[in-house]
Amino acid sequence: MSRFPRIRRRLDQWSDTHERARTRITERMDGPLGLTEATWLDEHLAGCVACSTVATAFEGDRLALRGLRDQMPEPPRDLWARTATAIEAESTAGSQAASRRGRGGLPIGALSGLTVVALAVGISLLSGSISLYPGSGAGVTGEGSGDGLSAATVAPESASVEPTPFAVGAGPVGWIDQGPDGGVHTATVDEVCPAKGAAGCPTLEASRDGFVAFNRATKTIVGSPTRRQAVAIAKSSSAGDEIVVVALPEPVDAPAPSVAPPAETSSPAIPSPSPVVASSSAPSASSATEPPVQPSASPTLSAEPTVAAKVAIASGIDVVGESAAYSLDGTWFAFTARPAAGEGGPAAGEGGPDVYVWRVGDEQAVKVTDDGASYFASWSGNQMIASRPNKQDSDDARPVSVTIDPATRVEADAGDLWRPVVDPTGRFAIAWDGSLERADADAAWAPARGSLELRRWTDEGPRRATGSKQSRVVAETAAGDFDVRWDEAGEWVAVWIAETPDSPIGMLTLYHVDQANVRLESADGAPTQESALPGFSMGDGRLAWATPPGESGEGSRIQIAAWSDSGVGVVESGPGDQLVVIR
């Protein structure tokens, strides 16, 4: 049940023709393509051995899968007896409860209370959150219902179970839309709904604060904690990523979410005209006094951009991973990068990553490690934490972490975890505990055997793991990238893990942290294993992320999970074009 018309994916959005071909090959396995695409695909396959081989492999895999139909396992013979007994028990319990309710009149207050309980149970049942297994956590919730179709074909009439929006006091969320009508958007989140996508849920409405001349390939935007400024990172040319500082427009007043049914419109509602409009193609009068900026060239001015002008702080490098972050006081910005892989760049397997830091106001970021194998992990107070393998000449290394003073570059030992992401209070971290292996060809290192887990943290580094491993482990594989973000108090943490090493899509989960016992807990309604693009924003009582765009043109959406004493709820925006959350 999409609330907005689909936006067709443009053909020029494919990274290359082979990606387009492989997507179309799989789509054709599940249904006919349009004439244009079918013709294009046939022509491409006729001339591309690699894609033709992939098409054959897909068909072979399908046949192998269908071969499993001949191996249908037999269920236990007593399965119906067990199920029938359980259903009878359910039925008896339900009948007794109904009988108790029917015997006496209840005051209106009690009845309304029952209604709330019934709604909660109904929603819980619909989301599959009740498990009958021994020891199952009641807080483990079911999958979000996603958009539409299942609700349309499977869910009950809207009158029977409707979610009850509840108020939250979350802070604003900002993101950019890189479509033709894009710009910087801000939304405040006052109300969320316990069942994502259900009828009656509030719709996220945002103000468009202004147009900033972002590169259309912007992949990451990290907002300063203290100023209306951000570092934007865009895939640029073979000369390296574009790493620039931009001034963000002041937000206009964002409207409160509305519980009214959203109107059919082609884009999210924009309630008021943009107060600041300036673009690279038509600079505003105020920008005329600014010197011209060459994104990839070394700037000749101090890094104080305007909304119309951006300032490059590094060139000739490619940013690695999603760990780039400002220090808590907003005076430093650290990230991981390697020499650009373009023409004249390092050979495959050379030019590994190092840690860079930029002092706000300086002209350039500087490299603070030089071993070609160091990764920025997070900030711990005013110290950077970096991780590297203990040996580079082995495929089976262990991590070592160090703190680095950004001003003096003095290093100090910080334990043997990989990329510890420390919470703002400095008491907890989530990190990889285990071995590392070289990723193919690009001199990168990735987790091998071990687990991504929660640890207590001190100024000297991680404390030894205590308590049950089951309650502190996030995942036992993290072959792809991972990204961790905490709220200000270290009470909530969100973890994104790439689906596969090369996947641009990952699974995002929000945990509550039992700080006394150093345990991860699951909260009712919290997003669990949600498909998300890299880069999300955490804090101010909410988690915000962008969903992957769908095939056939459905745009990304911004989803926000916010929490209060009433639980965790979700609200989402309409679709947009290449959305990136400002984090």
Place this chain on the structure above:
Amino acid sequence: MVLDPSTTDLRVPFGRPTVFGADGVRRMSGVWDRDEAAVFVEELFSKHHGEIYAYLLRMMRDPEVAADMTQDAFIKAYKNYETLEKPENARAWLYQIAHRVALDEIRRRKIVRFLPWTGEAKGSAPSAEHLVMDARLSGDLQRALARIPERQRAALLLAELHDLTGLELAAALGVSHVAARALLTRARESLRQALAAEREADAAAEAARDAARDPGRPAEVDR
């Protein structure tokens, strides 16, 4: 009379009329008829429990857990009986319930970890039944399936083994038709890569075994 809940007109399913609109959609009466639900679920079980068990077994790779989850799925079907709007959707609706049960259990294992996340059965020694099942499911394909993300695995299993059509697949996965197709596309690519990795590992292991049998011959790996 044996009713087929996936195809039977349920307007007078078990001697008790159910209110349907002209569009064939059941209207909620607000009364949850437990007897009707129980009979309906029994028929649903007789028709579909085998395929639901097979799906859950391939998702979880543990026959004991799969049996428990099959039971759980049908209990949930009973409890949520009134949420089924159209009888022709019964099978997809049941798969949707089973899918959510599976994902809940997978998440619970990842988050809470009462059981080791290896696909092995509980306890120190696997049962004979488990060993048999594991041998049956231990081919390259099953190992590759186990390597890909569970939502992608679910999409592939439902589409290719359980023959769910596009709309049924979307309903079962609880996503839009567009999202289901996108998930299936990613799943096929993930499986292709995982199978390639499995076959490469097999070749390396075979080469290592050959080298061990004949130390004088250099190990060769077909790539």
